Amino acid sequence: MEDFLFIGLLPIAVYGALAVRTFGVLGIALTMLIAGTVFGHSFFHLSIITLDRLLLGILVGAIAIFRIHGKIEGERWNMIDVLMAIWIGWITLNTLQHDWRMNKYSGVPVLLFFYLIPSCCYIIGRYLRPNTVQIRWIMLSFAALGLYLSITATAERFGLHYVVFPRYIVNATYAEFLGRGRGPLLNPSGNGILIALGMVCALLLAKDLQRYNRLALAVVLTIFSLGIYSTLTRCVWLGGLAALSIVFWAYGPPKLKWTGLVYGIVVAVFVIPIAYPYLTKFKRDKNVSVEDMAESAKLRPMLAIIGWKIAQDHPLTGVGLGHYLQYSMDYAHDRDIDMPLQKAAKYVQHNVFLSMLTENGAVGLSLFLLLITKLCLFARQVWRYPFVTREGRYLVIIFFGFLATYFCNGMFQDVLIIPMINSFLLFLAGVLRSLNHSLEGQSIAITSELQKNHRFPSATVALRAP
Secondary structure (H helix, E strand, O other): OHHHHHHHHHHHHHHHHHHHHHHHHHHHHHHHHHHHHHOOOOOOOEOOEOHHHHHHHHHHHHHHHHHHOOOOOOOOOOHHHHHHHHHHHHHHHHHHHOOOOHHHHOHHHHHHHHHHHHHHHHHHHHOOOOOHHHHHHHHHHHHHHHHHHHHHHHHHHOOOHHHOOOHHHHOOOOOOOOOOOOOOOOOHHHHHHHHHHHHHHHHHHHHOOOOOHHHHHHHHHHHHHHHHHHOOOHHHHHHHHHHHHHHHHHHOOHHHHHHHHHHHHHHHHHHHHHHHHHHOOOOOOOOOOHHHHHHHHOHHHHHHHHHHHHHHHOOOOOOOOOOHHHHHHHHOOOOOOOOOHHHOOOOOOOOHHHHHHHHHHHHHHHHHHHHHHHHHHHHHHHHHOOOOOHHHHHHHHHHHHHHHHHHHHHOOOOHHHOOOHHHHHHHHHHHHHHHHHHHHHHHHHHHHHHHHOOOOOOOOOOOOOO
8 A cells, every 4th residue: 555655646746846846935835735724634635644744745855955955045043943943842742751652642643733744834934035026925825715715604604505615514424513614624713713814915915906995905804704704603703803903903094093992992891791692692503502502602611620720730741732631531520619510521622822731731831922922022023124025014914913813713712723723823933934034135235235325334233134
């Protein structure tokens, strides 16, 4: 079987090498992310091999070859690279320190597919050195993906199954979340995160149209809002609103910014408490009743209690990847808590911070928060950098928009174990990180030009990128 598999993969590898040479690393990277979303494991797989993992292997090999032959320039590590390496290194070491053979090696696939492979996406993004045209291509690709996901989610929600592709999305064999916009990832939260990402990119592109930009903005908002609504997931709605608010705050009219802020506070204080009972009791999944939906909202506090108790007994290193469910069963029988914790014991942790804390301890959570904080500070510096292009600032807005919807969903779902989501996050982080090289080179070029024209003394230190 392995020989036939090798023979079948050989022409794909040759094609991949030619594609990298023709379209460049960026084209194959975007193809890999989109293929992993639309044509992932549920669409096609041979053992653990899927289309996106084949493309990822080609990309990593191509970057290694280009780096060895000097076609891709190296660069000193900065604090983002160091934190990224320490975080992934800790999760790997912590997984191996625990009984990683337990439950049929349940922690190893989690480590591989949700941490190590996304870290490769960070490395790919780090070496891209994006220019103005390349950032535009990234925006166009993500906007097109978001448009497809929005249309598919709407078709799922309203029963227009003949529009849905791939067909497994509406296959009743995959019963969970059936009836709402779960998309090719078969998860409405993951689908909503990527729709919000596409919405941010599409809004920024529509804003730059010389003619009919208002019409384009209205069309974009209508289509993507319908897609976000069709997920029928409250945290997706919140994440979409947060991403939209970031775009509006960056480029909206100054007067409307403060007006929107005031109305937002009014809605949060007066409207949400009144509407909350209705938001927790409406039919979403095809095979789940309204009563079951209302019951699911009550599970969140129980999951938080179980997670916090596990963290108290395993504060530094956690229980290891893939071991949460085993421990949750033990803590669910705590008679000191007057709540039916047994109902929540069979579910994975539904909060990204508690998930990281329980499985990787305070060390893993601290490193993760430090990495995200450093990325946000770096993005802020890029935004304020004097020589950054318009597209460079767009990349900052895209990153913050994605981060906003990532954590809005992460407060109620473990987004760490939703396929492809960490790959998109770390790819964007790597591309943002790679702006350091481009901006620094631009700063040196402008400084040299000014020195030639005697605009300031040659002893003046050149401006550096963040």
